[in-house]
Amino acid sequence: MKKSGSKRKKSNKKGIKTIIFKGHKDMPPCAISFANTMYNKTGKWRSIKPVILKEKCTSCLLCWKFCPEACVSIKNKRPVIDYEYCKGCGICQEVCVKGAVLLEEEKK
Amino acid sequence: MIEIRFHGRGGQGAVVASGILAEAAFREGKDVQSFPFFGVERRGAPVVAFTRIDSKYIRLRQKIYTPDYVLVLDPTLVEKIDVAKGLKKGGSILINTDKNPDAFSFGGEYTVATVNASNIATRLGLGSKSSPIVNTTLLGAFSKFTGIVGIKSVLAAIEGRVPVKRKENMLAARLAYEKVRF
Amino acid sequence: MGGGFIRRGWVKLVITGNHAVSYGAKLARAEVIAAYPITPQTEVVEKLSTMVANKELKAKFIKVESEHSAMAACIGASAVGARSFTATSSQGLALMHEMLHWAANARLPVVMANINRAMGPPWNIWSDQTDSLAQRDTGWLQFYCENNQEILDTIIQSYKVCEKVLLPGMVVLDAFILSHTSEPVEIPPQKLIDEYLPAYNPKYKLDVKDPHTFGGLTSPDLYYELRYKIQNSMEDALSEIKRADSSFKRKFGRGYGLVEEYRARDADTLLIVSGSMSSTAKVAVDMMREKGERAGLLRIRVFRPFPKDEIRRVVRRGVKRIGVIDRNISFGSEGIFFQEVKSALCNEKRKVPIYGFVAGLGGRDVTVEDIINIKKSIKSNNRLKDIIWVGVKK
Structure with a gap:
């Protein structure tokens, strides 16, 4: 968890800041994130990656409805997965009645 | 310190009366404490409430076991429960009844006063004929009978604490002040 | 007031x-x-x-x-x-x-x-x-x-x-x-x-x-x-x-402190109480003082954080016996204020016997007489017990 209130903020290449606390004096009284949840790019947690097969997809949008991370968006009436936040839980594949979601090994 | 116990039935206003008496004495510069018997109240069931009055700061918070005065809001309670229980020697009892004080004897050590508070309250439209609210009426009689609090303070406390029919309640207290027998 | x-x-x-x-x-x-x-x-x-x-x-x-x-x-x-x-x-x-x-x-x-x-x-x-x-x-x-x-x-x-x-x-x-x-x-x-x-x-x-x-x-x-x-x-x-x-x-014009001392300055027997029971206990202390007994009272107003130093300071003045009265109980242990007082005093150099009383549970009235009896039993009781029940019907 990232905390605000520290002067030791480092920026890595992707612009994600990590904060290192040396001791309790640096820390705020309560656990508080440095920014909002959009800042927390949960896509890096992913070990399997869902891919929507365009030829099978009927745009029923069940995947959009059931995605617990709300990272399936609709573009031109079709579902698009936002890989910055997708944790790879596989629920979209589970709910897809047409078998249009394929789970691939994440290559990192 | 003066300790007073009120006997009534749920709905007659014994708890409110203990508060009004406390406030009346407070207006005369006394320290006061008033509390209900710490029970669950039901309409019609016997209810007990207490008031403590002292010229010094009151510390004691135990219940009142040996009162100096007892007020009985409901005449039928006299036969039903021992209203004189724990009453100090030479203590006084004020009863809402149409009878004269000599109709009661509690062992002869006590002074008894009576007032027909039900009649006064009913005539002024306080409560109904079957269940008149006699608390303020009885306090007027108590003021005359004991002299612990002046009638002016009682009337002011009634005005401050009674939510409805303030004028009638004050008039009832004044009438009882005139009519109490002892 | x-x-x-x-x-x-x-x-x-x-x-x-x-x-x-x-x-x-x-x-x-x-x-x-x-x-x-x-x-x-x-x-x-x-x-x-x-x-x-x-x-x-x-x-x-x-x-x-x-x-x-x-x-x-x-x-x-x-x-x-x-x-x-x-x-x-x-x-x-x-x-x-x-x-x-x-x-x-x-x-x-x-x-x-x-x-x-x-x-x-x-x-x-x-x-x-x-x-x-x-x-x-x-x-x-x-x-x-x-x-x-x-x-x-x-x-x-x-x-x-x-x-x-x-x-x-x-x-x-x-x-x-x-x-x-x-x-x-x-x-x-x-x-x-x-x-x-x-x-x-x-x-x-x-x-x-x-x-x-x-x-x-x-x-x-x-x-x-x-x-x-x-x-x-x-x-x-x-x-x-x-x-x-x-x-x-x-x-x-009013202050209360973490703890309140009542006639505790020269007390040899210190009663430790909390809440409204303290009022009645103060009346009892006054009565015992009139009889020449050196009783005093300490009311714990703040329980968390627990005012350990204040309690130690009062006890160090020469208190000989302590009675803690609890209107509560931790089943399987003892009165809760008693536990806390004991733990605050356990590393003191001078050991003072502490007696734990449980009284007034569920609204049982605690009277001046009860408090005086508690004080008496502290003096007569040489055997330390974790709980002394006040007025249990036997």
């Missing part, structure tokens, strides 16, 4: 302990009030909702379906920086338990009144401290009041302390013995209260313009330090309470 005085323009009313709570919350300008009614707390909520409806108090009154929700609403309100208030009792407090931890760990200075009422079954609505003492490890400050004036004053003081140390506070009063007893209470002018207690303006709060996540998953390498900080703040609270109390005394 205990050395009190009436000043021009200051109102003094004959009110119940419950209404003293309501007036306290009103004077503190509580902004969000969420509560669920329970005997004997109901009058607190009745009065506050009337004050809000009459626009005497500018606050949001949230009706909820349980005490758990009431505390959750207070937590939410406090998280956005609103001064929030609730009141409950007994089973209601127990239902709040999870949220009590949350409020403290989220460092939210919610203030609540708890009316000490026995836990069921069997149903019992009378005074017993076990409900609030069972919450002693939740991170809430706990104040045990002796009279209605202290209740009003403590509600106001506790906001000042809690908002400084960022921990919630519980103002505790006995069922009926205070909650339903009317006595004179001075209501200070709002202007002076506003000077004493400025608006709450926390550094960290929920704000749509500056969004943050609060209380998210935190790993062991940071969680531990967050707990360390709570303990530090609790320890700071000891001096903050003293500071808030003395500035209150300067402004309003």
